[in-house]
Amino acid sequence: MEIFTCKYENNENEAIIEFCVNQTCQKSSQYCYKCLMTMHSDHHDDCIRFKNLTDLINEYISFQGQIIQQSNEISIKQAIRFIQRSKEWKTIFPLQKI
């Protein structure tokens, strides 16, 4: 997987640590720890740790009975939309324990 860095000004060299899947959030869905504190702290329940995302996608795809191989072609943006469509992802993956 490619290396992701934060898109926000002054954070460009910060590594992405989480993804936001909150559907009403207007902020960047990929962000570093600095953005986490300032932009997504009020809906942190809707955030997924970067290191968990690949596992999450793979498990979700297999849970859905789809072809696991598909996950190799799935982009992060697709993955986020994919997870957003699944209202039950939190119950399937109660992994966000901060």
Ligand SMILES: [Zn+2]
């Ligand atoms: Zn940032």
Ligand SMILES: [Zn+2]
């Ligand atoms: Zn957010």
